[in-house]
Amino acid sequence: GQQLNQSPQSMFIQEGEDVSMNCTSSSIFNTWLWYKQDPGEGPVLLIALYKAGELTSNGRLTAQFGITRKDSFLNISASIPSDVGIYFCAGPTGNRDDKIIFGKGTRLHILP
Amino acid sequence: NAGVTQTPKFRVLKTGQSMTLLCAQDMNHEYMYWYRQDPGMGLRLIHYSVGEGTTAKGEVPDGYNVSRLKKQNFLLGLESAAPSQTSVYFCASSSWFEQYFGPGTRLTVT
Numbered sequence: 001g002q003q004l005n006q007s008p009q010s011m012f013i014q015e016g017e018d019v020s021m022n023c024t025s026s027s028i029f030n031t032w033l034w035y036k037q038d039p040g041e042g043p044v045l046l047i048a049l050y051k052a053g054e055l056t057s058n059g060r061l062t063a064q065f066g067i068t069r070k071d072s073f074l075n076i077s078a079s080i081p082s083d084v085g086i087y088f089c090a091g092p093t094g095n096r097d098d099k100i101i102f103g104k105g106t107r108l109h110i111l112p
Numbered sequence: 113n114a115g116v117t118q119t120p121k122f123r124v125l126k127t128g129q130s131m132t133l134l135c136a137q138d139m140n141h142e143y144m145y146w147y148r149q150d151p152g153m154g155l156r157l158i159h160y161s162v163g164e165g166t167t168a169k170g171e172v173p174d175g176y177n178v179s180r181l182k183k184q185n186f187l188l189g190l191e192s193a194a195p196s197q198t199s200v201y202f203c204a205s206s207s208w209f210e211q212y213f214g215p216g217t218r219l220t221v222t
Contacts, residue, residue, distance in 0.1 A: 031209050042116075042202050042213035043155070088154065092209050099145075099170070100209055104154040 002027045004103035012109045019076040021106040023089030032072040033090040034063050084110050114138055116214035118203050124220045125193040133188040133217050135203030143206045144186040148199040193221045
């Protein structure tokens with residue numbers, strides 16, 4: 001079945017550093033979604049991408065819809081402590097039932 | 113707007129007990145979902161609904177039942193809880209692909 005592979009699984013960075021993570025699939029996706037989950041909370045939608053090649057920003061976050069439609073990237077600039085959490089990519093299964101599948105997440109840790 | 117709310121936030125059950133988790137949304141969304149989240153496993157879909165009165169199985173439906181009697185509510189039931197159902201349960205709703213999640217219910221089955 002369809003799978004989304006996220007890398008890296010976890011990251012340890014210094015405050016102020018830029019962060020890059022990606023999500024890949026063997027299948028084509030027509031929509032890419034990026035979510036963030038804070039500890040003890042539900043996932044929150046950060047960015048939605050609907051067009052191949054699209055680059056969309058939300059504050060310090062920028063996400064890109066890969067031109068092959070099989071990948072997407074999320075960058076965070078000048079990280080701050082509240083960026084800590086798990087970042088999930090997600091995309092629709094393509095079965096016209098509004099289901100989406102999630103990657104297993106990238107866990108971001110920020111060192112003091 | 114409250115968005116998506118879940119009741120209760122925490123629950124401890126003994127093996128064999130039953131319980132119902134309630135999800136409510138005030139965004140008039142047609143679609144609602146129940147997920148479970150386990151360490152290292154990401155989010156796995158249990159059941160979902162594409163409208164009032166409809167339900168369908170997701171990836172891991174065994175041991176769970178659901179009902180969607182009203183558009184704004186989606187109930188998840190465990191008839192006979194097992195330790196393997198210890199998890200964090202999230203409800204979500206959407207009008208298209210952009211799903212909005214509740215705060216979660218942490219369930220422990222002993």
